[in-house]
């Protein structure tokens with residue numbers, strides 16, 4: 001068996017069913033096998049994979065990430081402020097560039113500093129260089145689940161050189177036919193003066209949220225939700241700006257019941273690619289509703305205006321990313337009516353709001369407490 005197949009067998013042994021990946025030439029064979037053997041979710045940016053993996057874990061399943069060493073630079077904040085703080089096990093098979101027969105100068109800095117970065121942030125890693133280092137990969141999987149932590153599995157190109165699979169073979173040039181018609185649907189919309197604040201919108205929604213799985217955006221949205229409608233099946237994000245819908249997607253992939261994400265305009269603008277990853281997975285997440293609380297501002301940090309305030313219509317952006325069930329709402333009744341409707345998902349409700357925050361306290365729960373009560377509560381939900 002070649003080394004790539006050995007890894008696939010290990011993934012199966014550890015009951016890992018989802019793979020979140022972003023390509024590196026050195027792992028193209030592994031990626032092809034992943035596509036054949038697991039639920040494969042190609043990413044546009046590594047960071048969203050950390051959010052999706054977190055959701056998958058919260059919902060009771062296992063995932064692996066596969067990407068190039070530079071991807072650590074693209075995902076470190078989510079790895080620390082989400083996966084490390086909430087103790088989420090994420091084995092990461094990292095194609096370790098920049099250290100072995102590297103021809104690309106630009107690969108060197110991230111590659112050379114990779115172990116140092118992990119040491120500095122106190123995340124564990126293993127080095128995989130020799131053929132029989134597959135046992136180290138297995139040890140890393142065990143450690144991730146025993147200690148509930150993300151772990152780096154740095155795989156050198158030297159390891160792949162020893163695989164029976166001949167990587168130097170030219171790629172087969174067989175692609176599906178590239179042809180698609182794109183109809184934007186509601187191609188023009190107008191945003192008019194908002195009527196209510198985020199607090200009033202969440203207040204209107206409380207009945208719709210009761211006993212549902214709810215993921216809430218970082219900062220004041222979570223604090224307002226905690227004050228208005230705390231329940232164990234609410235997941236409050238204390239960090240990881242931009243990851244709310246990614247976490248929601250991960251949970252929606254595993255669960256059948258409705259998963260509601262309370263997201264924000266700045267959050268979506270910092271990680272808009274999640275909209276595309278959601279629609280890419282639409283056959284597996286028709287239970288996902290994104291309530292996009294658009295106050296045109298970074299409300300939580302003092303209402304600094306975002307591009308959404310006057311330049312980007314986020315409903316149209318969602319449509320451009322492939323959402324076809326979207327609505328705009330301004331008034332509490334509209335929000336309630338759209339939420340109540342049983343319509344196919346993934347769906348996105350673009351709620352136009354005034355900037356402004358209610359005077360609310362910090363959430364008096366630790367990250368681990370939030371996670372434990374959330375996982376216990378949603379275990380009962382289909």
Ligand SMILES: Cc1ncc(C[n+]2csc(CCOP(=O)(O)OP(=O)(O)O)c2C)c(N)n1
Nearest residue numbers: 219221241264265266267297298299300301
């Ligand atoms: C990486 C990172 N950058 C910036 C921040 C600071 N920050 C916290 S919340 C937030 C803006 C949130 O705005 P939005 O998502 O629109 O939600 P709102 O508070 O307006 O409801 C920012 C910039 C952060 N926590 N992390």
